[in-house]
Amino acid sequence: MYQKISVLIIEDEKSICDFIGKTLDSHEYKVTAANNGKDGLALITSSLPDLVLLDLGLPDMDGMDIIRKTREWSSLPIIVISARTQEKEKVQALDAGADDYITKPFGTFELLARIRTAIRHNNKLSDDSQNANRPYAADGLTIDFERRLVTLNGKEIHLTRVEYKIVSLLAKNSGKVMTYDTLIDQVWGPYADDNNRILRVNMANIRRKIEENPGEPKYIFTELGVGYRMLEDGN
Amino acid sequence: MKKKSQSAKQKNNGKKKTILTRAELVRVHRKDTLFSIAVFTVTTIGCFFFNRMASDPTLNIAMLYTLGVFIIARYTEGYLYGVLFAVTSVLSVNFFFTYPFRNFNFSLEGYQVTFLGMLLIGIVTSVMSTSMKEQQRQLADQEKALMEAQKEKMRVNLLRAVSHDLRTPLTGIIGSSTSYLEMGDKLSEPEKRELVEAIENDANWLLNMVENLLSITRIDNETAKVTKSLEAVDEVASAAVIRFRKRFPNAVVRVKVPDELVMVMMDAMLIQQVILNILQNAQLHAKSTKPLELTIDEDEDYVYFHIRDYGVGIDETRIATIFDGDSYHETTGETDGYKGMGIGLSICKTIITAHDGTIIAKNHSEGVEFCFSLPKEKEDEKDVSEDISTDY
Numbered sequence: 001m002y003q004k005i006s007v008l009i010i011e012d013e014k015s016i017c018d019f020i021g022k023t024l025d026s027h028e029y030k031v032t033a034a035n036n037g038k039d040g041l042a043l044i045t046s047s048l049p050d051l052v053l054l055d056l057g058l059p060d061m062d063g064m065d066i067i068r069k070t071r072e073w074s075s076l077p078i079i080v081i082s083a084r085t086q087e088k089e090k091v092q093a094l095d096a097g098a099d100d101y102i103t104k105p106f107g108t109f110e111l112l113a114r115i116r117t118a119i120r121h122n123n124k125l126s127d128d129s130q131n132a133n134r135p136y137a138a139d140g141l142t143i144d145f146e147r148r149l150v151t152l153n154g155k156e157i158h159l160t161r162v163e164y165k166i167v168s169l170l171a172k173n174s175g176k177v178m179t180y181d182t183l184i185d186q187v188w189g190p191y192a193d194d195n196n197r198i199l200r201v202n203m204a205n206i207r208r209k210i211e212e213n214p215g216e217p218k219y220i221f222t223e224l225g226v227g228y229r230m231l232e233d234g235n
Numbered sequence: 236m237k238k239k240s241q242s243a244k245q246k247n248n249g250k251k252k253t254i255l256t257r258a259e260l261v262r263v264h265r266k267d268t269l270f271s272i273a274v275f276t277v278t279t280i281g282c283f284f285f286n287r288m289a290s291d292p293t294l295n296i297a298m299l300y301t302l303g304v305f306i307i308a309r310y311t312e313g314y315l316y317g318v319l320f321a322v323t324s325v326l327s328v329n330f331f332f333t334y335p336f337r338n339f340n341f342s343l344e345g346y347q348v349t350f351l352g353m354l355l356i357g358i359v360t361s362v363m364s365t366s367m368k369e370q371q372r373q374l375a376d377q378e379k380a381l382m383e384a385q386k387e388k389m390r391v392n393l394l395r396a397v398s399h400d401l402r403t404p405l406t407g408i409i410g411s412s413t414s415y416l417e418m419g420d421k422l423s424e425p426e427k428r429e430l431v432e433a434i435e436n437d438a439n440w441l442l443n444m445v446e447n448l449l450s451i452t453r454i455d456n457e458t459a460k461v462t463k464s465l466e467a468v469d470e471v472a473s474a475a476v477i478r479f480r481k482r483f484p485n486a487v488v489r490v491k492v493p494d495e496l497v498m499v500m501m502d503a504m505l506i507q508q509v510i511l512n513i514l515q516n517a518q519l520h521a522k523s524t525k526p527l528e529l530t531i532d533e534d535e536d537y538v539y540f541h542i543r544d545y546g547v548g549i550d551e552t553r554i555a556t557i558f559d560g561d562s563y564h565e566t567t568g569e570t571d572g573y574k575g576m577g578i579g580l581s582i583c584k585t586i587i588t589a590h591d592g593t594i595i596a597k598n599h600s601e602g603v604e605f606c607f608s609l610p611k612e613k614e615d616e617k618d619v620s621e622d623i624s625t626d627y
Contacts (some may be wrong), residue, residue: 089506105442107481197498200467204496207469213491215469215529221477222470224503 001206004030005119008049010040010066011081012059016104020053023108029115030127036157037061044070051119054098056089064096071097077118081106094179094226101226117175117232119162136171138234139208141210142220162187163206166199168231170220175232177223203228238425268408271320281325286332292412296332296351300324301356309368321357325350331561347518355574396578397466400444404437411437443515447582450508454589461589463500467540468492468531475510477531485611487526497531499538500612505586506540509594513542513605514577521546523602536591543604557596558584583607 007029011017014035021031032047034040037058044052044066053069056063067078080093080101090101097119102111136143140153145168150157159167165187170178180196188198207214219231278299284294303324308317329339329346339348361548373557411430419427446537476488510529517527523546530541557578587594587607594607 134256197465200465200470200498204467204469208494213490214518215472215492216476217473218486222467222474224466224471224474224507 004021004028005051006030006032006047007051007053007115008040008043008047009033010035010037010058010063011053012036012057013055016055016081020111023111024115027112037063037066039145041066041069044074044076045182046134049076050122051115052076053081053115054078056093057083063086064092066121067093067096067098070215075112077122078175079114079118084165087215091179092228094177095181099176113232122175135175136233138174138231139218141231143168145172148208157209159206159209163209167206167210167220170228171233172229174230177227177229179227184226247431256502261381266355267316270311271307271316273319274303274306275323275327279331282328282332293332296328297353300328300353304357304360306362307363308357314361314365315359317357317361318354320355321361324357325353366387380467393578393581397444397448398432398580401441404441407437408434408441412609443482443511444578447508447512447579450505451582451585452586453502453505459589460478463502463588463590465498466475466501466503466506468497468499468540471501471506472529472531472540474503475507475514478507479518486502486514486518488514489526489528491528491530493531495532497538499531500611501609502586502592506590506609509583509586509607510542516579517542517544517546517603521548530545533611535611537610539606539608543602543607547594548598548601549603551598553594554596554598558594562570563598 001104005028007018009017009021009023009031011033012035017033017035020066021033024031032045033045033206034047039061040052040054040058043049054063055067058066063080067080070076070078077099078097079169080090080098082093083104095102099121103123114200133145135145142151143149144151146166148168150159150164150167166183169183169186180199184192184196184199191197203220206216207217207220210219211217221229223229272305275432280300282296285299290391304321305319306319308314311317325341328349329341331335333340413435415422415430421432472490472492476490479484479488482603514521517523521544525546528541528543530543532539532541578581587609590609592607592609594605596603596605
């Protein structure tokens with residue numbers, strides 16, 4: 001029988017909880033809600049949802065603690081709901097193990113896209129490695145990870161080694177935000193300079209190679225103060 | 236009103252003085268006494284010097300003591316020290332420099348005149364310089380009070396404008412939702428849709444307003460400065476455009492960024508807000524016939540962001556004050572219900588000023604161009620080219 005994907009919402013604002021619940025309900029998700037951190041943690045362990053939507057500003061405990069406690073034993077996807085101006089908070093949540101974030105206020109389209117991406121990535125993790133190396137393709141841009149080949153509208157794009165590393169990392173996590181620190185760690189190693197200027201320089205070069213207009217990117221988007229997000233894989 | 240504030244100020248001044256009478260006053264007097272003694276000693280030593288060297292010492296001695304009176308009057312509080320110094324100098328001239336030396340002789344011919352003259356000079360200069368000092372202090376006080384009042388006025392204006400601007404869309408939201416709830420069965424589908432769209436529109440506007448106000452809190456209250464970090468300008472521009480499209484999905488913005496990577500010190504969230512405000516302003520008011528344009532260029536010292544529309548333009552009389560936020564009140568009659576842009580633009584100005592940049596608006600033959608600049612800061616970090624060299 002077809003099994004609905006279950007989503008747990010941990011959010012203290014009733015109106016936001018209702019709105020998310022109704023939206024997800026109408027898109028064939030099974031929704032449970034908790035309006036404080038304690039209930040939320042209990043529900044995570046007891047009902048094992050497929051995905052958690054977590055508001056960081058809870059009345060009884062720090063949302064960060066919920067992420068850490070959950071990450072001690074589970075890799076279930078967590079999407080953080082956060083306010084616009086708090087980039088530091090977002091980065092902290094991602095560092096603590098959250099999969100992604102969504103900025104308040106958000107539309108249903110954005111919310112559904114984030115949930116789909118998070119669940120797809122979680123499935124990919126548990127899949128066999130063959131599937132994980134599937135080529136990336138979205139809106140004319142393809143990346144063949146086995147042949148290390150990047151093409152744009154059928155034409156090959158020449159990237160330097162570092163540029164390819166960055167692009168393939170983003171593509172493998174397409175749709176998900178990657179923080180500056182994560183990218184720097186994975187491309188230059190943990191002892192690299194904290195300064196993310198070198199990343200910006202490479203990103204500027206990449207954009208000038210793959211984007212028609214670097215001022216209006218189609219493939220790699222900037223999340224100010226947080227990191228980069230690549231257009232979701234069209235496959 | 237004016238009188239009231241003046242008397243209040245006098246009271247205030249009085250208060251200041253009574254506070255001064257305690258420990259402060261003792262400190263000031265001790266300082267002034269020491270200062271006067273020092274000046275007196277130096278002057279007298281100087282006079283001895285002249286007495287030996289110069290051919291006509293009396294004139295020089297008198298000059299020197301007069302200078303002393305001036306200095307004392309200028310740098311001490313009140314008349315007391317100036318007058319005391321004048322009296323002492325007349326006595327000391329009599330004692331040291333007139334016959335009989337090292338002794339007083341008050342029966343000297345013309346002495347009374349000299350004595351009176353010196354005394355008068357002492358008193359007059361003391362009075363003059365004291366009143367000058369007093370005037371200066373009053374002027375400084377007035378200026379400070381004026382600045383405070385202006386600040387207060389801005390705060391009140393902003394608050395009034397904000398409350399008004401918040402109430403307008405809220406009235407719309409409450410009205411639309413109430414009519415939907417109360418007359419839902421009598422309305423046709425398109426009418427219902429119209430109501431909900433109006434709610435969405437007003438809510439979006441409110442959100443923008445609140446985010447603008449929140450953004451101000453990122454500016455330090457005391458220093459009016461922001462926390463800056465090195466950011467790529469094209470990333471900030473594209474992030475702003477993406478946020479703009481979220482609200483106006485059908486709007487087209489042509490973005491042009493420099494060929495090379497340009498990085499500049501800024502608070503990216505705030506600059507994003509500035510670009511967004513100007514774009515939204517153009518979208519809502521300009522009635523542009525062509526797509527909006529966002530162009531970034533640079534020279535030696537600055538990076539410039541140009542936002543251009545091809546719309547109706549701005550009234551020349553308004554353009555000078557468009558960033559002041561005041562213009563909002565005068566324009567209430569002619570705008571289309573979205574009056575908050577005055578605040579949006581004054582927030583832009585606040586943000587750019589906090590970045591040590593400038594912002595201007597100018598009319599073209601067709602449409603308006605907003606342009607703001609951010610200073611490039613010299614930094615001692617590694618050169619960009621050095622960074623690239625690690626990228627093989």
